[in-house]
Amino acid sequence: MRIAMWSGPRNLSTAMMYAFAQRPDCAVWDEPFYAAYLRSTGLDHPMRNEIIAAGEPDPARVAAACMGPIPQGQSLFYQKHMAQHMVPGMPLDWAHRVTNVFLIRHPARVIASYAQKREAPVEADLGFRRLAELCDVYGGAEPIVLDSADIRRDPAGMLAKLCARLGIGFEPAMTRWPAGGNPADGVWAAHWYGAIHASTGFAGEEGPLPELDGRDQALMEEAMPHYRRMADLRIR
Numbered sequence: 330m331r332i333a334m335w336s337g338p339r340n341l342s343t344a345m346m347y348a349f350a351q352r353p354d355c356a357v358w359d360e361p362f363y364a365a366y367l368r369s370t371g372l373d374h375p376m377r378n379e380i381i382a383a384g385e386p387d388p389a390r391v392a393a394a395c396m397g398p399i400p401q402g403q404s405l406f407y408q409k410h411m412a413q414h415m416v417p418g419m420p421l422d423w424a425h426r427v428t429n430v431f432l433i434r435h436p437a438r439v440i441a442s443y444a445q446k447r448e449a450p451v452e453a454d455l456g457f458r459r460l461a462e463l464c465d466v467y468g469g470a471e472p473i474v475l476d477s478a479d480i481r482r483d484p485a486g487m488l489a490k491l492c493a494r495l496g497i498g499f500e501p502a503m504t505r506w507p508a509g510g511n512p513a514d515g516v517w518a519a520h521w522y523g524a525i526h527a528s529t530g531f532a533g534e535e536g537p538l539p540e541l542d543g544r545d546q547a548l549m550e551e552a553m554p555h556y557r558r559m560a561d562l563r564i565r
Contacts, residue, residue, distance in 0.1 A: 331406045335463055336432035337413060337456035339442035341477035343525045346409045348503040350511050355405035359515040361391045366414040375520040383516040392420040412463055413456030429467045433559050434477040436552035441539040457552040461559055474563040484531040490564050505530045
């Protein structure tokens with residue numbers, strides 16, 4: 330079984346990858362299209378050259394690998410995909426043949442978190458619109474949508490509900506992992522994964538929404554309709 334977990338950045342996506350990496354039956358892959366995305370767009374992301382050198386910059390080869398043999402002979406293949414990486418020209422025919430899941434987080438939290446790592450984000454950096462589009466096309470009649478706030482509130486309960494929707498058994502080990510990172514981490518982990526590397530499980534509930542102003546407030550308002558539409562579909 331191949332699971333494509335779609336999200337934008339700063340959406341609890343790495344923690345979810347770590348959770349599935351604790352299963353004895355699951356291989357994981359961290360942002361397969363990142364190198365191809367950077368080469369295609371020319372964007373100047375942190376560690377751009379290292380990411381392209383370490384990854385596969387040919388999107389057709391990445392797509393083929395998404396449907397290729399599952400690594401380590403496992404029965405599950407969890408692929409952590411970023412919605413914003415799927416710019417025009419990226420192949421998506423393979424996505425009709427996997428089980429797609431969509432992970433969301435309130436835009437105010439995403440914007441505040443992202444801005445700490447890379448200044449002045451725009452909507453295309455965060456992928457709310459693209460995530461909703463992917464959900465419309467590849468989510469099926471009953472899309473599988475998770476909100477990171479619900480996971481942080483009840484990790485075991487929400488993971489159990491997700492596993493039930495996927496038709497796989499829940500593994501209690503999914504709620505904990507060793508500190509220090511995972512061998513599957515992309516090379517960009519050095520820039521983005523500091524907090525998750527210090528963790529051994531899902532963080533608790535978050536406090537009040539951060540207050541935004543100026544361009545960040547405008548960006549949140551642009552993203553909110555897409556977030557709300559997907560939040561209405563989420564597993565509860």
